[in-house]
Structures are given as structure tokens and as C-alpha cells.
Amino acid sequence: MAIAQLHNNIMTTKSTITIPTKTGLDLKRIFNFSAGPATLPEEVIKQTQQDLWNIAGSGIGICEHSHRGKVFDKVLAEAEADCRNIANISDDYSVLFLQGGASMQFAMIPMNFLSSGQTVDFLHTGEWTKKAIAEAKLFGNVNLAFDGTDSKFDHVPSASEINPSDNPTYTHYCSNNTIYGTQFPEVPSTNSPLICDASSDIYSRPINVSKHAIIFAGAQKNLGPSGCTLIIIRNDFMQSSSAKVPSILDYKKHADKGSRLNTPPTFAIYMIGQVFKWVLNQGGLTAIASNNQEKAAIIYDTIESSGGFYEAVAQPESRSLMNITYRTPNDELDKKFIAEALDNDMSGLKGHRSVGGLRASIYNAFPINGCVTLAQFMKDFAASNG
Ligand SMILES: *Cc1c(COP(=O)(O)O)cnc(C)c1O
Numbered sequence: 001m002a003i004a005q006l007h008n009n010i011m012t013t014k015s016t017i018t019i020p021t022k023t024g025l026d027l028k029r030i031f032n033f034s035a036g037p038a039t040l041p042e043e044v045i046k047q048t049q050q051d052l053w054n055i056a057g058s059g060i061g062i063c064e065h066s067h068r069g070k071v072f073d074k075v076l077a078e079a080e081a082d083c084r085n086i087a088n089i090s091d092d093y094s095v096l097f098l099q100g101g102a103s104m105q106f107a108m109i110p111m112n113f114l115s116s117g118q119t120v121d122f123l124h125t126g127e128w129t130k131k132a133i134a135e136a137k138l139f140g141n142v143n144l145a146f147d148g149t150d151s152k153f154d155h156v157p158s159a160s161e162i163n164p165s166d167n168p169t170y171t172h173y174c175s176n177n178t179i180y181g182t183q184f185p186e187v188p189s190t191n192s193p194l195i196c197d198a199s200s201d202i203y204s205r206p207i208n209v210s211k212h213a214i215i216f217a218g219a220q221k222n223l224g225p226s227g228c229t230l231i232i233i234r235n236d237f238m239q240s241s242s243a244k245v246p247s248i249l250d251y252k253k254h255a256d257k258g259s260r261l262n263t264p265p266t267f268a269i270y271m272i273g274q275v276f277k278w279v280l281n282q283g284g285l286t287a288i289a290s291n292n293q294e295k296a297a298i299i300y301d302t303i304e305s306s307g308g309f310y311e312a313v314a315q316p317e318s319r320s321l322m323n324i325t326y327r328t329p330n331d332e333l334d335k336k337f338i339a340e341a342l343d344n345d346m347s348g349l350k351g352h353r354s355v356g357g358l359r360a361s362i363y364n365a366f367p368i369n370g371c372v373t374l375a376q377f378m379k380d381f382a383a384s385n386g
Contacts, residue, residue, distance in 0.1 A: 031370035033360045034348035035178055035323060036200065037220040041365040044274040051270070062270045067263050075266070076259065079273030086279055089209050089232060094255040096231040097269050102199040102218035105229060106132040108249050109172070109195060109214065112241040114140040119165050121145040123173040123188060126153040126180045127354060128197055132172055143168065145190075153180040155318040159189065168192040170213060176201035178221070179352040181325030181359060182318040187211045193237055201322050202230065203279055204364055205289035213237040219268055221322070222363045224275050228268035279364070288364055295362050295371045296321040302375040309382040313355060327357035328385070334358060337381055344377055346370070 032039045048062075055062045058071050065071045080095050089095065098104070109132075114120050119141040122133050125148050136142050143165040146157035156177070164171070170193040176183040178200040187194070193213035202217035209215065214233045220226035231251070238251050247253045247261065254261050259269075282288055300319065303310040303326050313325035328334050334357055341349050351357040362371060 030345035030347055031367075031373060032348055033346060033362065033366070033370070033374070035221070035352070035359060035361040036218075036363075037226050038222075038361055038363050039366045040224070040271075041275065041278045044271065044278055044365075047274055048271060055270075063267050065266065067260060067266050072266055075270050075273055076264075079269055079276060082273065082276035082280060083230070083232075086203060086276060086284060087207050087209050087232075092235055093209065094231075094233050094235055094238065094251075096233065096251070096254050097259045097264055097272070098229050098231060098254060099227065099265055100229065101226070102128075102197060102216060102229055103131065105197070105214075105216045105231070106135040107138075108245075108251070109170075109216075110136040110139040111245050111249055112243050112251055113237075114169055115243065116140055118169045119143050119167070121164050121168040121171040121190070121192065123157055123162065123171070124148055125156050125174055125182060126177040127352075128174045128177065128179070128199070129172065132174075132197065136172070140169070145171065153177065153182065154313060155315040156182050156184045157188070162188060162190070164191060170195050172197070174199075176204075176320050176322050178323050178361075179355060180314060181312075181320045181323040181355075182314045183320035183322065185317065193234075200361075200363075201320070203285060203288065204292050204322060206285045219272055221361075222275075222365075224272035225268050228265040228272060230272070275365075291368070292321045292362075292364065295366070295368050296324060298368075298371040298375050299324050299360055299362070299378075302378045306378070306382050307386070309386045310378065313351075313357060322361060322363055324360045324362065325351060325355060325357060326359075327351075328381075331356065333385055336385070340381065341374075341377060344373075346374055346377065349374075 051062045053061050056071055083095050114136060120136050121143050122129055123146040124133065124144050133142050145162050145164050171190040172195045173188055174197040183201060187208055194211060195214045196212050198215050199218040200221040202222050204222055209232060214231065216229055216231045217223065219228045219230060223230060233251055238255060279288060303312050309329065311327050314320065328337055337358060338350050349358050349360060351359045360374060
């Protein structure tokens with residue numbers, strides 16, 4: 001076949017490919033109470049469908065663009081600018097988009113900032129601090145400035161419950177305990193650089209970045225798909241590290257290269273950037289926070305007014321607005337609740353295996369309608385099983 005003919009055939013084949021407009025979008029979605037990966041804003045998902053095919057009129061989908069090309073340059077620059085804009089992050093901080101999940105930060109932080117003989121203070125509030133503590137012990141001493149083990153992690157510490165060590169290198173806390181459903185009502189005060197695992201409540205309310213040396217968050221709860229971790233790190237703290245670590249685990253090297261030391265998770269960064277735009281469109285963190293308060297109140301009020309049928313896991317002053325943990329009178333009813341909820345188009349309500357019971361995760365993008373629907377279902381379930 002002549003080359004010209006072959007070329008024509010190829011061009012004709014290409015031109016017959018069109019975006020499948022009818023798939024997916026026409027199928028019904030249900031209320032997803034999953035703790036993570038979790039519900040994303042519908043506007044973001046729809047935009048992503050288009051941009052997967054062809055982003056910004058480039059003729060190339062977002063996943064197929066070079067991480068050093070102009071299109072991705074813009075995606076990354078806008079994601080960082082919007083991230084800074086949302087939380088008023090000053091130039092004293094670097095914003096990084098890395099891989100390895102929040103769990104890699106558990107290792108990377110002590111690897112960079114803790115050496116043998118030094119001590120890190122932990123506010124131990126559950127499974128996620130437990131994992132971070134285990135990693136820190138590989139590098140230095142750990143002091144539990146608060147230990148919630150005996151109270152089964154049903155609350156976060158008040159100021160009087162925190163016993164700092166004399167000269168900790170830094171203090172690590174988790175702002176929202178995804179599994180137990182507790183959340184710090186405000187930033188704990190400490191006398192050392194403060195590091196926050198904000199994986200499950202980042203950008204769910206106004207955040208005082210300047211009180212922190214590092215804030216990190218795996219994306220898959222409040223920011224986007226899994227595969228990317230947002231790190232907000234104060235530059236002078238970052239520079240204080242003299243540890244010898246492999247380049248790929250070195251914050252300074254990542255910051256020097258603007259999150260492009262190697263191929264970054266381009267698709268996840270793109271989606272996180274779309275979610276940042278969505279957050280700004282909602283009116284920013286103040287508006288998001290009041291929406292989250294309203295959503296959580298619908299479910300907590302239903303628990304409180306159930307005449308004891310439902311019992312909340314967390315103490316009232318520590319209750320999370322993101323993950324609502326509770327139980328029915330027994331395990332059998334918990335199972336029945338989960339099964340019947342699923343029949344009613346509500347999924348992901350099973351509590352974490354270490355706590356049992358029920359958990360409703362209602363991150364930023366989870367719609368208020370879903371909270372109203374769950375509350376009505378809870379009332380009906382209590383009436384027919386109480
Ligand atoms: C989900 C979660 C993690 C773990 O995140 P990975 O990305 O799976 O490593 C850590 N901390 C908190 C608070 C979480 O909610």
C-alpha cells in the first residue's frame with residue numbers, strides 16, 4: 001500500500017474516535033461514606049473525564065503529558081498557587097507534592113530530622129500515631145507526651161494532659177484520627193517545632209500554618225485520588241536537617257527541584273489542583289468549615305436523640321467532623337445496619353476493624369443530602385430495631 005494511502009487510512013481511523021459522552025455519567029452514583037479513598041466533588045470528576053481525553057485543547061490527555069512539558073508546568077504551578085492561596089501559606093514555606101503516602105512521611109520525617117540521642121514528643125491518639133512512633137524509634141528516642149491507649153483513644157488531649165519532654169527535637173500529632181473519629185478542636189501548643197499529620201482533615205477548616213514546621217496529608221481523604229502526599233514545610237526547619245539520606249527521601253532535594261526531582265504523580269497532582277479550585281469556588285475554608293459543621297451536626301444530633309440506641313465512640317469535646325464513629329446496641333445490629341444501609345444506596349459505613357461498630361466519613365466533598373439520608377435511615381432503623 002502506498003504510504004499516502006496508509007496515512008489517509010490512519011487519519012480516517014483517528015477522526016472517528018470521539019469522547020464517549022454516554023458512559024459513566026448516566027449511571028447512578030450512591031452515597032459513599034468510605035474513609036478513603038473517598039467521595040470527590042462531582043464537578044471535579046466531570047472535568048477530569050474531559051481532561052483525561054484532551055486537556056486544555058492540547059490534543060493530549062493529562063495522563064499522557066510529559067511532567068516537564070508546558071501543559072503540566074501550568075497544572076503544577078496552579079496547584080501550588082491555589083494551595084497557598086487557600087491557607088495563606090507564606091514564602092517561608094515550601095509546598096511539595098510527593099509519593100509514598102502519608103505513611104512514607106512517618107519514616108521520612110525522623111529520617112531527616114531525628115538522630116540518635118535526640119527525642120521526639122508524640123501525642124499518641126491512635127493507629128496513625130502508633131505507626132509513626134514505630135518509624136521514629138528507628139532513628140531516636142520517643143516520648144509519649146500524651147498516651148491515649150488507656151482511654152481507648154476516645155479523646156484528644158487537653159492542654160493539661162500534655163507532658164512534653166525537656167528538649168524535644170519536634171512534636172508530632174495527628175489532627176484528625178480517622179479510625180477513632182476524634183479531632184483536635186485547635187492546634188495543640190508545644191515548645192518545639194510542631195509536625196501535623198492532617199491526612200483526614202486537611203482543608204476542612206481554616207488552618208494556622210505558621211504554628212507548624214510541617215503539615216502533611218495523603219491526598220485520598222480530602223484532596224484527590226491516592227498516590228500523592230501534600231507537604232507544607234517551613235524552609236528554615238527543612239534546612240536544619242543535616243542527615244545523610246538518599247536523594248529521593250531528602251526534602252531539600254525535592255524542594256530544590258519543585259517536586260520534580262523525578263516523575264511526580266502527574267494525574268494525582270492534576271486532580272488535587274482541580275479540588276483546590278473547587279475549594280476556592282465554595283468560598284474557601286471558612287465556608288467549607290461551616291458546611292462541614294452543619295453536615296456533622298445532622299448525624300451527631302441523630303445519635304444524641306436516639307434515646308441511647310446509638311452510642312458515639314468519641315468524647316463530645318473531641319468529636320471529629322470528618323469521621324463519625326458510633327455503635328448500635330450490639331454487633332449483630334451493626335451488621336444488619338450496614339447491610340440495610342447498602343440496600344438503601346449508602347456504602348462504606350463499617351467501622352475500622354480495630355474499633356468495630358459504624359463509621360460515617362463525610363469529608364469536604366461528601367454532600368449534605370447524604371447526611372440527611374443517613375440520619376433518616378438511622379431513625380427508621382432505631383424505630384424498627386430498638
Ligand atoms: C489514611 C491515613 C494515613 C495513611 O495514609 P497512606 O497514604 O495510606 O499512607 C495516615 N494518617 C492518617 C491520619 C490517615 O487518615
